[in-house]
Amino acid sequence: MKCYIAFPEGVDFLKWKARDVFSQQKGSVLIIVAVTLVALLGIAALVVDAGLLYYTKVALSNAADAAALAGVQKLPKYPAEAQDVAEAYAIDNGVCEGGVTAEVLADGSTIKVITSKTVSLGFARVLGFSSTDVKASAKARVGTVKSAFGVVPFGVVWKPEFEPPEGQGMEPILQIVKYSPHTKKGDDIGPGNFAALALGGTGGRNYQDNIEIGYQMTLEIGDTIPTIIETEPGNMAGPTKKGVNNRLAKCQHDPPCTIDHYVKGCPRVVILPVVKSLFASGRDDVELRGFAAFILKEVDDDGSVWGWFIRMATEGDLSNKDDYGVVSYRLEE
Numbered sequence: 034m035k036c037y038i039a040f041p042e043g044v045d046f047l048k049w050k051a052r053d054v055f056s057q058q059k060g061s062v063l064i065i066v067a068v069t070l071v072a073l074l075g076i077a078a079l080v081v082d083a084g085l086l087y088y089t090k091v092a093l094s095n096a097a098d099a100a101a102l103a104g105v106q107k108l109p110k111y112p113a114e115a116q117d118v119a120e121a122y123a124i125d126n127g128v129c130e131g132g133v134t135a136e137v138l139a140d141g142s143t144i145k146v147i148t149s150k151t152v153s154l155g156f157a158r159v160l161g162f163s164s165t166d167v168k169a170s171a172k173a174r175v176g177t178v179k180s181a182f183g184v185v186p187f188g189v190v191w192k193p194e195f196e197p198p199e200g201q202g203m204e205p206i207l208q209i210v211k212y213s214p215h216t217k218k219g220d221d222i223g224p225g226n227f228a229a230l231a232l233g234g235t236g237g238r239n240y241q242d243n244i245e246i247g248y249q250m251t252l253e254i255g256d257t258i259p260t261i262i263e264t265e266p267g268n269m270a271g272p273t274k275k276g277v278n279n280r281l282a283k284c285q286h287d288p289p290c291t292i293d294h295y296v297k298g299c300p301r302v303v304i305l306p307v308v309k310s311l312f313a314s315g316r317d318d319v320e321l322r323g324f325a326a327f328i329l330k331e332v333d334d335d336g337s338v339w340g341w342f343i344r345m346a347t348e349g350d351l352s353n354k355d356d357y358g359v360v361s362y363r364l365e366e
C-alpha cells in the first residue's frame with residue numbers, strides 16, 4: 034500500500050531566491066517590490082512548513098494510536114503477533130514501510146508503537162534545512178475489566194478447564210454454568226445451591242429478568258454487598274428455562290449464534306460474574322472476583338444451562354485482577 038502521509042511538494046515558487054531578483058533588476062521600486070515579495074513568500078512558506086509538520090505529526094499520531102490498539106488485542110498471549118499486527122496496521126494507515134516500530138513492554142500487556150517520517154521542507158530549505166524527522170508514539174495496554182453492566186446471574190467458580198481454548202486445532206469444550214439436581218456440581222457449590230445468583234433482588238421473577246435482559250446495574254470487582262449479589266438458593270428450573278429460552282430467541286442472526294459463528298453484542302453472548310465461592314448454605318452473599326464471557330447454547334427441562342466460555346473485549350476501566358476472559362484496551366498516552 035502506498036504511504037500517503039505526505040504533502041504535495043508544490044512549492045516551486047520558493048526556487049525564486051532573493052539574490053536572483055536583486056541581480057537581474059535595478060531600481061529602488063523594484064528592490065522594494067522584490068524584498069516585500071520575498072518577505073511575503075517567506076511568511077507564506079513558513080506557514081506551509083509549519084502546517085506540513087503539524088499535519089504530519091497528527092497523521093503519524095493517529096496511525097500510532099490505531100496500530101497500538103490493533104496490536105494490543107493479541108496481548109498478553111501473542112507478543113510477536115502483536116508487534117506484526119501493529120506494524121501492518123500502521124502501514125495500512127499510511128505510514129511508510131520502515132517508518133514504524135512496535136515493541137511489547139516488559140509487563141507483557143503494553144505495546145508501544147513509534148511512527149516516523151522524514152518531511153521535506155519548503156522555506157527552511159533557504160536556511161539550509163532540507164528536511165526534518167517527525168515522530169509520534171502511542172502505548173496501549175490490555176487488562177481485565179473492573180466492572181460490567183448487564184451480567185447474567187449464573188455464578189462461576191473459576192476452574193482452569195474454563196479457559197477458552199485458543200489457536201489452531203483447539204476444540205471449544207461445552208461447559209455447564211447452572212446446575213440442577215440431575216447434573217453433577219462441584220464441591221465448591223453449597224447444598225441447595227445450583228449456581229443461580231440473586232442480583233439486585235431476590236425471587237424467581239427478578240432472577241428470570243436478569244437472565245433475559247441482564248442485571249441493569251453495574252457490578253464492580255470486590256462487590257460483596259448483600260442484597261446486591263448473593264446466592265439464589267433452589268434450582269429455579271422454571272425461571273431458568275424461561276429466561277434462557279427467551280434470551281436465546283432474541284438472537285436474530287442467521288444462522289443463530291453458536292461458538293462456531295457469533296456476532297459481537299448478540300444476546301446469546303453474555304457476561305457472567307466469577308465469584309470467590311458458592312459454598313453457601315441457603316442464601317448468602319458472595320464475593321465478585323471478575324467477569325467471564327460465555328455463549329449460551331441451551332437449557333434443559335431441569336434448569337441446567339450449557340454453553341462455551343470465550344474471550345471478549347468490552348468498554349470499561351482496567352483492573353489488575355485475574356483474567357477470566359473479559360478484557361478492555363486502553364491508550365496510555
Ligand SMILES: [Zn+2]
Pocket residue numbers: 284285286289290295296299300301
Ligand atoms: Zn446472534
